Amino acid sequence: MSIARCHLLLLLLSTWDCVGIHVVNGLENGLARTPPMGWMPFERFRCVTDCVRFPKDCISERLIRRTANLLVSEGYAAAGYRYLIIDDCWMEASRDMATHELLPSEDRFPSGMRNLGNYIHSKGLLFGIYHDLGERTCMFQGPGAARHFNLDARTFANWGVDYVKMDGCFASESELDQGYPEFGRALNHTGRPMVYSCSWPYYKARPDFKLIAQHCNLWRFAQDIQDSMASVTNIMMQYSKKQTELAAHAGPGRWNDPDMLVLGNYHLSYDASRLQLAIWSVIAAPLIMTNDLESVRPEIKNLLLNRDIIGINQDPLGQPGHKVLTSHNIQVWIRPVTPVSNFGKKSFAIAFLNLGGFAECPLCPQVYKVQLYRLGLNSRRGYNVMDLFNRSHNFGLYKPKDSFSTRINPEGVTFYKFSVLPPKG
């Protein structure tokens, strides 16, 4: 690593202590103290509405009940995935003529949303729903919230909704800037606590993240994720480009949302699946799966249920991490986490990425070696190192001047926790 790069890195690391978690101006509805975890159908099930031809895949109460059952029976709920969020395409094309209330599709949600909400709650899960701030939802399927903010917020509260994903299609920039805060106030006025997920920054040329973090519990900052490694790395790149700003406004109650976890579908390899999970945990992203829980392969399910990695994602410091170093196609991403020593030294989760493309062998494993102090790990008593993908693999104690080396699969990641030592007894 060059000296200039190393200085830049240390500068970055030291600013963690003065920015970020102390910006106390979030929505403060008491919710989402750690990034929300759950499931949402959109990337996997899109807007399939033909339940005759595609009975298992259409957006319907059958899919939602089946997923609720699987979240619980397969152990996902116990691991923390509790928000079951219905995405777009749940509505009738028009509001109720008399009351102007939103109507769920009669064919696909015949029991109604309040009953479905009761079912979700009866499984110990939380109920999320999609809406749009503008004239129509993004898939043109249903009416947006325009001119009906209070009514729609009340409707959601009556249905027992716990989480609202508010999209921003068919709204102008000024409607977005006024509408997101206004709908947030409408939610608060109902008296029912509902997590408020905003797509606001995605629809803005120059988003004001300070303002957005005052009104939303989470916010989408990039385009829709697709089921591919290229899409995952593209979103990571967008995060790293703006990471100082994005991380500064996140913390308990307010999170950057890079979109869903696509693990368990068709295209991510095992290594790429590890990579998405590791980086989503480093940047304190919501862990919202989009997959068919009935057909997730066992090795991918084990990744999704890895308690050590979920522990990093949900770390109580609530401080999002950064990319701190790029050397050829190796990247290092770091997040400060608990435990914190009695001298205020933090522990770290560190992800080492091999993005491939090396001249001598584009898709080979690569060995990467670094002295820990170069990554800002300077607790003189050292760090206990554990492989987050395999907790039985304990590397023992490393001091700041020790070199740590890791062998990283192509288009893959290694991910470790460097824990400060507990106080001397």
Ligand code: GLA
């Ligand atoms: C937008 C959002 C997606 C999804 C679709 C549904 O594209 O970004 O996450 O909600 O709308 O139409």
